Amino acid sequence: MDCRLIEIFEIDEFSEVQRIPKMAISEQIIQNIRSFDEEEVLEPFIQKIIHDYNKTPHGPTEIADIITTNIHVQGKKKVTGIVLKGKSFKKVSSRDVTHQFAKLRTIPNIELMIFCAVGDIQDDAQRDFIQCAADARSAYLIIDATDCARLLIAYGKICQHDGLPFDTSGKCSNGHKNNELILEIPVQEKPSYNVLKEEDVSHGVAKRYSAILLTNPHYSRDIIRNIIREKTEEMKHREYYRTPRVEERWGKTPAHVVWLYVASSLEDVQNHNWRCTSCWIDPALPEDFRPLLPGDREILDGIEISWNKEYHPLAQYLSEDRSAPKEVYLREVDTVCKILIGLGNNVVEKFQAYSAGTLSEADLIQHMQALTPQEAEVSRRSRTHPRPPLECDAxxxxxxxxxxxxxxxxxxxxPWGLETWPQKNRDYLMREAIELFEENKVAIDYERKKI
Structure with a gap:
């Protein structure tokens, strides 16, 4: 693994830290975090999070507080060394930790170094740690008091109100209860998911499919990776086509591209707030026909997965931004649709008169531009109507x-359209738009009756 600073959530075992924003960490929490002993509190908590329960003696022969192969970065197991500094070091300087950093370099094939301290980490300590990682060609992560608090809160080890550890009864010393949800999955049960939508998005040079998957919100990244691997393999060999023409073009040809969009709730789907997205591309597909992919992604058996870094904050924000009551939403959208259909019907009538030769194009243009302010206002309303209840989304x-x-x-x-398109092109585009308008009216009627 190359020497680089990784984000704390890139570690699969720490990914839930995204649910806890930095601003949620109060001064009181920081104060209590700084009282944690590395041997009695920090080390056991982190070992529980990464499911590494090896007990090693502390002393001069110790190489690191934790040496583990239980940590994964973007799905790949990493040889990891962790140095912890607790309450004994209110300020962590180079002289306090350099000898431990040097010992990390002696770990064969070390791929990730983690330095976690609840005291104030001094510049020289950070400098020496980064240099040590560079010398070992290892990735590295520095966890300060704030990120340490976020991590321990995210995994239910300390209280989100005051940062105090929970006891065996699930309460902190101030009486706050641990609200952590414990998910039990039977060992032999295969992780399940629902396919909400599958689409054929092929074109003339590539057979392409996409699907939206709904998974359990408590599934780990590793489980989601397995789901992605399984579904991608299945989609490669599908023979669903949106039209007979596309079927004639591709027949039994395996897919060249498969996109998956993974959601953890129906609200995620409604808001396009994906837990992650993935894309598999046939290696034989020419470069010119390959879709563009985001830069920050991991590779899994040729599948490129992009995890949504803002998933948890955005999900939290959207959950607080409640949708409008059904009657309020429908009242507004019904009104907007009625106005739009009225305007559209008016335009269709005038264009038909123009096509029949009973109305000049100049008169058509004058009529359209006279209605433009009304159309602009209703268009604005259609873009700013309240957030729909889920059942009204379609x-x-x-x-x-x-x-x-x-x-x-x-x-x-x-004016812009008149400069852009000659009359013949405008006529063609208008006929296409009228055909689509009639389809839109049918869809409006159909979706309204479903509610």
């Missing part, structure tokens, strides 16, 4: 599609 999407279509109708005859 209706809201249909309304957005209708608004986009009507917006395009007016765009063709705006």
């Amino acid at each position: 209706y809201g999407n249909a309304c957005s599609n209708l608004s986009a279509t009507v917006d395009n109708m007016f765009l063709f005859y705006s």
Whole structure:
């Protein structure tokens, strides 16, 4: 593993730390964290989080506080050495820890060095630790008091209110209860997931599929990786096609590209707040036809997985941003749809008159531009209506599609549209838009009746 500073959540066993924002760590929590002993508190807590229960004696022969192979970075097991500094070091300077850093370098094939201290980490200590990691060509992570608190809170080891450890009864010394949810999964049970949507998104040079998966919100990254591996392999050999023409083009050809979007709740799907996304690309697919992928991703059996770093904060924010009551939402969207359909029907009538030769294009343009302020206002309303309840989501999407279509109708005859497209092109685009408008009206009626 190359020498680089990793983020704490890149460690699979620490990934839940994203649920705890830095701003949630109060001065009181920091004060109590600084009272933790490395041998009696920090080391046992971290060992429990990484499921490493080896007991090693402390003394001059000790190489590191924890040496483990139980830590994974982006799904890959890493030889890891951890140095811990607790309450005895209010300020952690180079002279306090350099000898321990040097011992880390003696671990054969070490791939990750972690330095965790609850005291104030001085610049010279950070400098020497980074240099040690560079010399060993190892990745490294520095966990200060704030990140240590976030980690221990995320995994239910200390109280989120005051930072005090929970006792065996699940209470801190101030009486706060541990609200950690304990998930039990039978050992022989195969992790399950639901396929919410599958799509054929092929084109002429590549057979491509995508799917949206709903998984248990408490599944670890490792379980999700296995689900992605299994579903990707299945999708490679699917023969579902959106049209007969696409089926004729690709037949029994295996897929060239498979995208998966993994959600942990229906709200995630509604908000497009994916736990992660993945993409498998056939190695034989020419470079020019490959989709562009985000830079920060891990590789799993040729599948590129991108974990959403903002998943937990965004999920928390959106959970607090409650959707509008059903009646409020429907009242607004029904009104917007009625206005949009009225405008669209008006435009269709005028365009048909123009096509029949009973209305000049100049008069059509004048009519369209006279209605533009009204259309612009209803378009704005369609973009700013309240967040829909989950059962109204499809209706809201249909309304957005209708608004986009009507917006395009007016765009063709705006000053910009008149400069961009000649009359023949405008006529063609308008006919296409009218056809789509009629489809949008059917979709609006269908989705409204479902509610």
